[in-house]
Amino acid sequence: MSERFDAVDIIRTKRDRQVLSTEQIDWVIDAYTRGVVAEEQMSALAMAIFLNGMNQDEISTWTQAMINSGETMDFSSLSRPTADKHSTGGVGDKITLPLAPLVASYGVAVPQLSGRGLGHTGGTLDKLEAIPGWRANLSNEEIMHQLETVGAVICAAGSGLAPADKKLYALRDITSTVEAIPLIASSIMSKKIAEGTGSLVLDVKVGSGAFMKDIDQARELAETMVRIGKNAGTATVALLTDMxxxxxxxxxxxxxxxxxxxxLAGGGPADVVELTVALAREMLLAAGVDVDPAENLANGKAMDCWRDMIRAQDGDPDAPMPAAKHTETVVAETDGVVSxxxxxxxxxxxxxxxxxxxxxxxxxxxGAGITIHAHLGEQVKAGEPILTLHTDDDYRFERAREALEGGITISTVAPTRESVLLDRIG
Structure with missing residues (x-):
């Protein structure tokens, strides 16, 4: 068949800082998904977008075109309202795990279609697969049944959702165009809107361990995603949080x-609890439920929902977590406070x-990872443990210690960090 547009013309339009039309964007995403637009052409277009940006209409159109490249899910048949959360990823960011059952314990369905980790940010599915028997892959029928009965599901996203994004995501990774805010925002939002959730809360991380190191960039990303969500008819709010x-x-x-x-047992570190409760409150309010979510952490209802959710996916909620074969301790060299x-x-x-x-x-x-014994602002004496390193391969300790060099400072001055929450955009 003859094509309506030419990829070279579209690349030239964006190269020359012009605005792409709705028709151009619809065509280029569809043609790229079909293989008509070559990888090197999409690479050139991605770089032109990275360098010259997109306006809000272009970004919304680009997002919708990626949604239209595949199937969408529809939760309108459920008896419960739906709310979802997306985090831009960080270090120790396990919030999805307690958050989904906490929100579900109030009668709101949480369809949390998640991914695997790459690089230093962990993947939710990798974490849950540490639970003996637990499985990530569910059919659409299983997802719907679990949302109706348990209220929460954390599982792998089907390959049919926004297939254009999967192709483009891999391409951005190898062409140094990952950081383009229009492409980040449309990538995240195309998947989330295709999931069909009624409302969405975004956790946009800021700091050294986050994708966005700078708060102004993080705010721009959050504002862009909130506008995309609202334009698509999905109630969307973003929290900027410290990473x-x-x-x-x-x-x-x-x-x-x-x-x-x-x-979920009513304990845990204060920062994890604070962020879990804050995100739960936003998700519940968006679904029309005005409560203090801390109550269901304290009374065990969230834990009951967690156990049901793990069992529904063939996991054993009572099984101990696999332990690493080897551990090594990193100790403080001086007395002081972790600053x-x-x-x-x-x-x-x-x-x-x-x-x-x-x-x-x-x-x-x-079983691999790190346990922190002395966290930010805590006192430590020389020789006391700061971290325990866990791995199945003891040869890995040396490179892990190298990675930590200069990363932990002990001084006489306690740092100030009042809250993990930095701002709300919505």
């Missing part, structure tokens, strides 16, 4: 499940211990 230090005290797959269960703990360095160390992967096909270790 300059690791979230919680456990980093790594099975370790983060353990900490999530502590939160800095660089999230990126801790994340890279955990990745090198086997908790993460360098390529999509790499396996991960369920």
């Amino acid at each position: 300059s230090v690791p979230l919680g005290r456990k980093i790594g797959n099975g370790l983060e499940v353990e900490e999530s269960v502590e939160v 800095e703990m660089d999230a990126l360095k801790v994340g890279v160390a955990s990745w090198r211990l086997g908790a993460g992967r360098a390529r999509k096909e790499d396996p991960v270790q369920a």
Whole structure:
């Protein structure tokens, strides 16, 4: 068949800082999905977008074209309203695990279609696969049944949702165009809108361990995504949250499940609880439920929902997490207070211990990671443990220690960090 447009003309339009029309965008996304637009042509277009940007109409049109490239899910037949959450990823970011059952315990369905980790940011599915028996892949029928009966599902996204995004995501990775805000925003939002949720809360991380290091860039990304969501008819709110230090005290797959269960049992680190409750409140309000979510952490209802959710996907909620074969302790060299703990360095160390992967096909270790004994602002004496490193391969300790160099500072001055929450956009 003859094509309506020519890829070279579209590349030239954006190269010359012109605005792409709706018809041009619809065609180029469809033609790229079909293989008519070559990888090198889409690479050139992605770089032109990276350098010259897009206006809000272009971004919304681009997002909708990616949604239209595949199938969409429809939760309108459920007896419950739906709410979803997306995090831009960080170190120790296990919030989805306690959040989904907490929100579901109030009668709101949470369809959390998640992914795997790459690099220093962990993947929700990798964490849950540390639970013996738990399975990530569910049919659409299983997802609907679990949402109706349990209220929460965390599972792998089907390959039919926004297939254009899958192709473009891989291409951005190898062409140094990952950081383009129009492409980040449309990538995230095309998948989330295709999922068909009634409302969406975005957790946009800021700091060394986050994708966005700079708060102004993070705010621009959050505002762009909120506008895309609203334009598509999905109630959308974003929280900017701090990722300059690791979230919680456990980093790594099975370790983060353990900490999530502590939160569901009414305990856990204050920052993890604070962020879980704040995101739950936003999700519940968007679904028309005005409550204090901390109540169902305290009374065990969220834990009951967690156990039902894990069992529904063939996992054993009572099974102990796999333990790494080897551990090594990092101790304080002087007395003082932990005044800095660089999230990126801790994340890279955990990745090198086997908790993460360098390529999509790499396996991960369920027991690998880091336990933090002395966190930001806490006193420590010389010789006392700051971190425990966990891995199945003791040869990994050396490179993990190298990654940590300069990442932890002990001084006489306590740092100020009042809240993990930085701002709300909505």
